[in-house]
Amino acid sequence: MTSANDKAPVITVDGPSGVGKGTLCQWLALRLGWRLLDSGALYRLTALAARHRDLPLDEESRVAAVAAELDVKFVTTDGNGSLRVILDGVDVGAALRGESVGNAASRVAALPAVRAALLQRQRDFRRPPGLIADGRDMGTVVFPDAELKLFLTASAGERARRRHKQLSEQGLDANLKCLVGEIAERDARDTQRATAPLKPAADAEVLDTTRLSIADVCAWALALALQRLNCPENL
Numbered sequence: 001m002t003s004a005n006d007k008a009p010v011i012t013v014d015g016p017s018g019v020g021k022g023t024l025c026q027w028l029a030l031r032l033g034w035r036l037l038d039s040g041a042l043y044r045l046t047a048l049a050a051r052h053r054d055l056p057l058d059e060e061s062r063v064a065a066v067a068a069e070l071d072v073k074f075v076t077t078d079g080n081g082s083l084r085v086i087l088d089g090v091d092v093g094a095a096l097r098g099e100s101v102g103n104a105a106s107r108v109a110a111l112p113a114v115r116a117a118l119l120q121r122q123r124d125f126r127r128p129p130g131l132i133a134d135g136r137d138m139g140t141v142v143f144p145d146a147e148l149k150l151f152l153t154a155s156a157g158e159r160a161r162r163r164h165k166q167l168s169e170q171g172l173d174a175n176l177k178c179l180v181g182e183i184a185e186r187d188a189r190d191t192q193r194a195t196a197p198l199k200p201a202a203d204a205e206v207l208d209t210t211r212l213s214i215a216d217v218c219a220w221a222l223a224l225a226l227q228r229l230n231c232p233e234n235l
Contacts, residue, residue, distance in 0.1 A: 009130040009229055010145075012138035013221075015152035016187050016198060017102065018159025020209050020217050024152070025134040026083050027218050032132070032225065036074050037125040039135030039142070040105065041085050042118050044096045045070055047104035049087075057107050064113035070121070097170075099182065106186045109136075110193040130229075136190055139201035148228045150221055151200035154210045156183050 011028065013021050022038065029036040046067040047057065055062050075084040085093040095101070108114050122142050125131055133142065139149035160179040167174040190198040200206050205224060209217050 008126050008128045009147045010133055010143045011148045012133045012143050012146045013150045014136055014138050018162050019152035019154045020214055021134050021152055023214050024217055024221055025132045029132045034130040034132050035127055037131060037133045038074050039122055043105040043109045044101050045072055045087055047108045048101055057104060060111045060113045063108055064117045067114045067117040106189050110189055112195045115195055136198045137196040139204050141196045149201045149204040151204040151206045153208045156180055158210045159183055
C-alpha cells in the first residue's frame with residue numbers, strides 16, 4: 001500500500017566528502033521548508049556508538065545491531081542554517097566532525113548488514129512537505145524514484161583544502177598532504193565497495209564545484225528545484 005509519505009517529493013544530493021553537499025542540503029531545506037536527512041551522520045553515529053561499546057568495526061552483525069537501535073533526528077536552526085544532530089535526546093554534532101570518526105564511518109558504511117539496517121530508517125525520513133536527502137547513495141539506492149537527483153564533485157586537492165580550512169578555523173591541527181591521502185583512500189572505499197558504491201544516478205544532474213562558490217552551487221540547485229518540482233520557496 002502506498003502512503004502519503006511515499007508520495008512526498010525528494011531531492012537527493014550525492015557525492016564524496018568536501019564537495020559542499022552538507023551546506024547545500026541545509027540551505028535547501030531551510031529555503032524550501034522541507035525536512036532534511038543527513039545519511040552520512042547516520043553512519044558516523046553508528047561508528048561512534050560502536051566505539052563507545054568497544055566493538056571492532058569489522059564485526060558486521062554487532063555493528064549492524066547498533067545501527068538498528070539508533071534514535072536520531074536532524075534539526076536545522078532558522079538563524080544560520082546550521083545542523084544539530086540529536087542522538088537519544090542529546091546534541092552530539094561536535095563529536096561527529098573529527099576525521100577519525102569520518103574514516104570509521106566509511107569503514108562501517110562498506111558493511112552490507114549495516115547498510116541494510118539503515119535503509120528503511122532513511123526512507124522513513126520521507127514526509128510532507130518534502131525531503132532533502134544528503135549522502136552517497138540517495139539517488140541510486142535509497143530514493144531511486146526521487147523527483148530531482150543532484151550529484152556534486154570536486155577535485156581531491158580542492159576538497160582537502162576546504163577541509164584543512166575548516167579544521168584550522170576550529171583551532172585543530174591538520175596536515176594538507178595527509179588530508180589528500182585520506183580523501184583518496186575514502187573515495188576508493190566508497191566507489192569500489194560491492195554494496196551501493198558511490199556513483200551518480202543515471203538521471204542525476206552533475207556539477208563540479210571545484211571552482212564554484214557555495215552561492216553558485218545553491219543558485220544552480222534552487223533553479224533546478226523550482227523548475228523541476230514547482231517548489232514554493234519558504235521565504
